[in-house]
Amino acid sequence: MTDMDQAVQKILSRHQPARHELIPILQAVQAEFGYLPKAAMQAVARFMKVSPSKIYGVATFFAQFYFTRRGKHGVKVCLGTACHVKGAARLMETFEREMGITCGCATDDYQFSLERVNCVGSCAIAPVAMIGEDVYGHLESNQVKEVLKKYAHST
Amino acid sequence: MRTALEPLRAKALKKWQEMEQGNLPVIMVGAATCGRATGALDVVSALEEKLKAMGKEAIVRQVGCVGMCYHEVLVDISAPGMPRITYGGITPDLGRDLLEDFFVRGNIRPDLAVGSTGAAHLDGIKRLAERPELNQQVKVVLRNCGHIDPSSIDDYLAHDGYLGLAKALEMTPHAIIEEVKQSGLRGRGGAGFSAGRKWESCLQVKSDQKYVICNADEGDPGAFMDRSVLEGDPHSVIEGMIIAGYAIGANKGYVYVRAEYPLAIRQLRRGIAQAKEMGLLGDNILGSGFSFELEIFPGAGAFVCGESTALVLSIEGKRGMPKPLPRPRTTEEGLWGKPTLLNNVKTFACVAQIIHHGAKWFSSIGTPKCRGTAVFALTGKINNCGLIEVPMGIQLRKIIEDIGGGVANGRTFKAVQTGGPSGGCLPSAMLDLPVDFDSLTEAGSMMGSGGMVVLDEGTCMVDIAKYFIDFTLDESCGQCIPCRVGTEQMLKVLNDICEGRGREGDIDLLVEMGEAIVAGSICGLGQSAPNPVLSTIRYFRDEYEAHIREHRCPALVCKAMIRFEIDPDKCKACMLCLKACPVGAITGAKKTPHVIDQALCTKCGVCLEVCPDRFGAVVCLSGAPK
Numbered sequence: 081m082t083d084m085d086q087a088v089q090k091i092l093s094r095h096q097p098a099r100h101e102l103i104p105i106l107q108a109v110q111a112e113f114g115y116l117p118k119a120a121m122q123a124v125a126r127f128m129k130v131s132p133s134k135i136y137g138v139a140t141f142f143a144q145f146y147f148t149r150r151g152k153h154g155v156k157v158c159l160g161t162a163c164h165v166k167g168a169a170r171l172m173e174t175f176e177r178e179m180g181i182t183c184g185c186a187t188d189d190y191q192f193s194l195e196r197v198n199c200v201g202s203c204a205i206a207p208v209a210m211i212g213e214d215v216y217g218h219l220e221s222n223q224v225k226e227v228l229k230k231y232a233h234s235t
Numbered sequence: 236m237r238t239a240l241e242p243l244r245a246k247a248l249k250k251w252q253e254m255e256q257g258n259l260p261v262i263m264v265g266a267a268t269c270g271r272a273t274g275a276l277d278v279v280s281a282l283e284e285k286l287k288a289m290g291k292e293a294i295v296r297q298v299g300c301v302g303m304c305y306h307e308v309l310v311d312i313s314a315p316g317m318p319r320i321t322y323g324g325i326t327p328d329l330g331r332d333l334l335e336d337f338f339v340r341g342n343i344r345p346d347l348a349v350g351s352t353g354a355a356h357l358d359g360i361k362r363l364a365e366r367p368e369l370n371q372q373v374k375v376v377l378r379n380c381g382h383i384d385p386s387s388i389d390d391y392l393a394h395d396g397y398l399g400l401a402k403a404l405e406m407t408p409h410a411i412i413e414e415v416k417q418s419g420l421r422g423r424g425g426a427g428f429s430a431g432r433k434w435e436s437c438l439q440v441k442s443d444q445k446y447v448i449c450n451a452d453e454g455d456p457g458a459f460m461d462r463s464v465l466e467g468d469p470h471s472v473i474e475g476m477i478i479a480g481y482a483i484g485a486n487k488g489y490v491y492v493r494a495e496y497p498l499a500i501r502q503l504r505r506g507i508a509q510a511k512e513m514g515l516l517g518d519n520i521l522g523s524g525f526s527f528e529l530e531i532f533p534g535a536g537a538f539v540c541g542e543s544t545a546l547v548l549s550i551e552g553k554r555g556m557p558k559p560l561p562r563p564r565t566t567e568e569g570l571w572g573k574p575t576l577l578n579n580v581k582t583f584a585c586v587a588q589i590i591h592h593g594a595k596w597f598s599s600i601g602t603p604k605c606r607g608t609a610v611f612a613l614t615g616k617i618n619n620c621g622l623i624e625v626p627m628g629i630q631l632r633k634i635i636e637d638i639g640g641g642v643a644n645g646r647t648f649k650a651v652q653t654g655g656p657s658g659g660c661l662p663s664a665m666l667d668l669p670v671d672f673d674s675l676t677e678a679g680s681m682m683g684s685g686g687m688v689v690l691d692e693g694t695c696m697v698d699i700a701k702y703f704i705d706f707t708l709d710e711s712c713g714q715c716i717p718c719r720v721g722t723e724q725m726l727k728v729l730n731d732i733c734e735g736r737g738r739e740g741d742i743d744l745l746v747e748m749g750e751a752i753v754a755g756s757i758c759g760l761g762q763s764a765p766n767p768v769l770s771t772i773r774y775f776r777d778e779y780e781a782h783i784r785e786h787r788c789p790a791l792v793c794k795a796m797i798r799f800e801i802d803p804d805k806c807k808a809c810m811l812c813l814k815a816c817p818v819g820a821i822t823g824a825k826k827t828p829h830v831i832d833q834a835l836c837t838k839c840g841v842c843l844e845v846c847p848d849r850f851g852a853v854v855c856l857s858g859a860p861k
Binding site (some may be wrong): 106138143144162167174201204217 | 305458538551554616620744844
């Protein structure tokens with residue numbers, strides 16, 4: 081068994097193969113790997129005794145789940161309404177340009193990945209971006225490079 | 236059951252009074268998500284270290300969000316024999332200074348203070364209750380937020396917590412439902428259906444098993460009311476849910492909460508464990524014989540799951556696609572086919588107080604048709620961004636001008652967006668509108684769950700409409716064609732208009748498509764998706780026309796219709812914009828005024844952002860580059 085198999089089995093051992101456990105299982109798998117790897121999805125399908133397409137059907141429905149490997153530092157640019165009216169689209173463009181990737185992707189070295197979120201609820205300090213758990217408020221395009229530098233090649 | 240609660244309550248009250256009347260100063264830091272985003276946890280550790288260094292003993296507590304997000308980080312000091320003083324904009328450094336000044340030099344720093352609470356007057360500090368942004372607010376749902384420590388059930392018990400539950404358990408389910416009906420409480424999730432009638436229909440269905448679900452899947456962008464309640468006062472929701480369970484005959488409840496709200500989930504989890512430990516949740520609650528279990532279900536992120544049938548399906552582990560009509564109501568056939576009562580966070584938070592204080596008390600607030608209060612997340616281009624709670628029926632103008640402190644940066648009010656992607660935009664002519672479920676719907680917007688985004692003249696209404704359609708298109712579950720294809724077609728037309736390809740007749744086409752989507756979609760998401768477009772056309776048609784006929788974006792937002800230029804007379808050749816331009820479109824040198832190469836310019840606006848205000852050389856002009 082590979083490390084991944086073992087980790088997935090460990091998660092599955094904490095759950096019942098009941099349909100209502102599916103989303104909690106997928107959440108646990110994603111918490112472990114940062115995304116839902118294909119092998120893990122197949123293991124979940126075997127465990128639930130349904131076809132992988134059913135599992136993918138549920139997983140792809142929800143915005144929370146990713147199917148490709150994420151970067152070490154997840155950058156989330158808030159595109160909620162309050163951020164939108166304060167120039168979040170421009171901020172997103174700047175992140176895309178500085179990171180050299182489009183929204184939804186990870187950098188080649190998997191240091192960073194970039195996502196949009198629909199509201200982090202910090203509207204008073206809009207526009208907002210999050211890197212990992214750190215929240216950056218009142219963020220201007222010309223500060224993006226500096227902010228990203230803090231995380232480059234750090235753990 | 237009230238006798239069973241009494242010892243718990245007495246102990247909690249004693250603890251609270253000891254803290255309040257004790258010899259130690261109490262320092263409270265607003266540490267909900269909004270506070271933490273501004274550095275509240277750093278302030279907490281700075282204060283604790285400083286106290287230690289000063290050898291000063293004090294109680295430092297983390298509380299929820301009091302609503303004044305614009306003053307974050309908020310620190311309250313309540314010293315013995317003094318009124319409580321609220322300080323705003325505290326950083327770790329300012330926090331250290333404040334403690335030193337306050338406790339060593341006896342300087343209460345009026346310059347940092349937002350206001351005081353209590354009878355005594357302090358020189359240079361206004362009472363909070365006298366401030367216009369606060370004195371029109373009525374706190375029912377948010378009464379404890381920012382005052383109690385949400386991780387302490389004793390704090391909640393000391394503030395009339397679980398009194399409503401204890402009283403309810405002595406009543407019959409019918410009597411409880413009658414009380415809720417009498418109160419006039421309408422569901423706070425957006426639609427405004429009578430809560431009492433919903434409960435009644437659930438009670439009437441005979442079943443061996445029923446469920447209570449709290450909808451905390453707050454998906455509106457620009458809204459964070461439910462999160463703040465769960466983070467600041469989780470027990471108010473737990474208590475309301477237990478009462479609902481008893482009233483309809485359910486023994487099991489779920490809180491369906493966005494996975495993006497980790498702090499809210501933590502507070503809830505702790506709250507549930509504490510309530511269980513005290514016998515307020517679980518088997519035989521307060522010796523009444525009634526048992527109720529509560530579980531948290533972290534939602535996986537789908538806006539459409541705010542719809543009841545979709546939410547239920549996603550708990551069952553399926554795709555959250557709303558069931559088409561005709562179908563039984565969720566109150567008849569919900570989770571696993573069993574009768575299920577689904578209410579919003581704020582609805583449950585009202586219930587315990589309605590039972591405790593009586594229906595009369597609740598119905599004395601608000602208007603005859605809409606009783607109680609409304610909670611809004613007031614954001615956008617407004618001075619006082621934050622969370623507010625106002626009586627139903629308050630004038631919109633009072634919210635914007637008094638409570639919100641007017642439009643930020645001295646700019647002009649243009650519109651206010653309510654109801655998120657399902658709502659609409661109201662122009663300044665509507666400022667005298669009373670804010671309640673019915674009048675907002677009549678005006679082409681809706682109450683929604685409580686997002687209120689203020690827009691100024693720098694916001695393009697076509698762009699806002701496009702933003703929301705883009706959002707609903709993304710969140711459409713895709714099963715019905717009007718919503719899936721219709722929103723995409725609307726977006727195409729809106730993109731054309733914003734990019735200068737708008738045609739005569741596009742506006743009518745948008746209205747026609749919008750009305751078809753409203754009429755033809757199977758769930759609330761589709762039926763309300765065109766609202767942002769329809770309401771902006773209704774009130775800002777001229778702005779659409781300017782885009783189509785004159786290729787002009789009056790708000791200077793749509794990139795195809797603007798250009799950036801540098802005024803050579805004002806340019807001081809400081810090189811700032813030249814270095815900042817990401818595409819190297821700016822030429823010039825020291826002592827040579829800079830010029831933007833329009834062919835290279837991507838109109839990102841960074842040059843305008845970095846050009847110092849005192850020069851003001853970079854300007855955004857109407858019209859595409861020549």
